[in-house]
Amino acid sequence: KAGVTQTPRYLIKTRGQQVTLSCSPISGHRSVSWYQQTPGQGLQFLFEYFSETQRNKGNFPGRFSGRQFSNSRSEMNVSTLELGDSALYLCASSRETGGGYGYTFGSGTRLTVV
């Protein structure tokens, strides 16, 4: 079956711009989580959506936002981009939320802010 699909794979943006990243979960998965990975901070949780509702949020500024659609597809948006937002953004999906279920990760979107 198809895995978690993230688009685009690579993105270059200028400081001050905004960006929208997309994630299509595995069919039947209702939970979608987003993570940011940088060399300095490692993998950090951004937020999680389940049935179109944000269920959990990490410690990131309000410039980072997301949403989930009725078909479980999710988008995350970063406004007023800063150089420090350059990172690999990863999306993960699971059949349900919470413990007892493994999460499947996508290959990520590599964002470079110049």
Next chain:
Amino acid sequence: DAKTTQPPSMDCAEGRAANLPCNHSTISGNEYVYWYRQIHSQGPQYIIHGLKNNETNEMASLIITEDRKSSTLILPHATLRDTAVYYCIGSHGSSNTGKLIFGQGTTLQVKP
């Protein structure tokens, strides 16, 4: 969520078993232990998870101590493709959590 401690790096000979330890002494009764691995520049890959009992799947075995304060991931016959960063994570079993807290993990180097 439980704090986990893993050795920063380990080596293993190809074909031998790789035993990756994880300490999670603060884990609570309803927290699962998850193991993921990440091969360079790819998304993390789910390996296995468990609550109290030992678990085995086609990739690995997970041995959890009776007091649940530590666990060991066993790759029975390591190959060069198993070279990766391995993460041990404690995560709540409640329905309001979809959050995985990744530490620095263990970099496993499988050598020929």
